[in-house]
Amino acid sequence: MSDNIIKDPEVILCDMCAEEERKPARKTCMKCEISMCVQHLQAHLTTPVLLQTHPLTEPMALCGTTKCPQHGKLLEYYCLDDMTCVCVSCAIEDQHRLHNMKTFSTAHTELMEKLKTEQKALLGKTDDENVSLEKWEKSEREKLGQCSVSLIEAVTKLRDLSLTSVQSSVSTRMVAIKTSKKSMQAAQDETDTFRFLQMYSQVHQDVEKAKAVDLRKGLEPGSDRDKLVQEIRQSENTPKY
Ligand SMILES: [Zn+2]
Ligand SMILES: [Zn+2]
Ligand SMILES: [Zn+2]
Ligand SMILES: [Zn+2]
CATH class of the missing domain: 1.20.120 (Four Helix Bundle (Hemerythrin (Met), subunit A))
Structure with a gap:
């Protein structure tokens, strides 16, 4: 057997590692829309401005789920009235304007x-x-x-x-x-x-x-x-x- 490395499609890999040696991702940044391994995650964990404004989640495959389909912006708030994730434009100027919004x-x-x-x-x-x-x-x-x-x-x-x-x-x-x-x-x-x-x-x-x-x-x-x-x-x- 020439290739005995089993590639599990479920495992989310780091987007910043070099293509031939991508390590498993530890977190996914919703703002940058990239998944990062322990090493490449450091900046997000140590830079105060990144810590505050770049929400990290468990590693996940990003397939358009983190962007507002209407405004193309990052989904940042949760509308309690509609039970849906919305972007900042939805929250301040669109149909959710008067709704109960939470981070x-x-x-x-x-x-x-x-x-x-x-x-x-x-x-x-x-x-x-x-x-x-x-x-x-x-x-x-x-x-x-x-x-x-x-x-x-x-x-x-x-x-x-x-x-x-x-x-x-x-x-x-x-x-x-x-x-x-x-x-x-x-x-x-x-x-x-x-x-x-x-x-x-x-x-x-x-x-x-x-x-x-x-x-x-x-x-x-x-x-x-x-x-x-x-x-x-x-x-x-x-x-x-
Ligand atoms: Zn990496
Ligand atoms: Zn980020
Ligand atoms: Zn929106
Ligand atoms: Zn709403």
């Missing part, structure tokens, strides 16, 4: 806090509703279990039918909550500010979907199921001749 790092911190709060609230919601679903099922089984032997077969069928239908619709709704939990976790595990902000709007959508879920729907009294149970109870009490 990337402030937005990252604030949204992370928000996610944690929402995660807690959602966790409480599922715990609470899991318990009430179990309770509901138990009391329902008890109620139905009291029906007479002559009707036991019909009741069993009805019971299984109604429980299965409610359970399956509840578990469908649980999926939305599970999805949001997963994406919230992924966002919280993302250490890179820019990538976090890019994924946030999807996370937000997932959370909103989960928040809109009403797990109790279908479990409330007065549904057709209850009427059916009533009818069975009544026919059970009707004297037989």
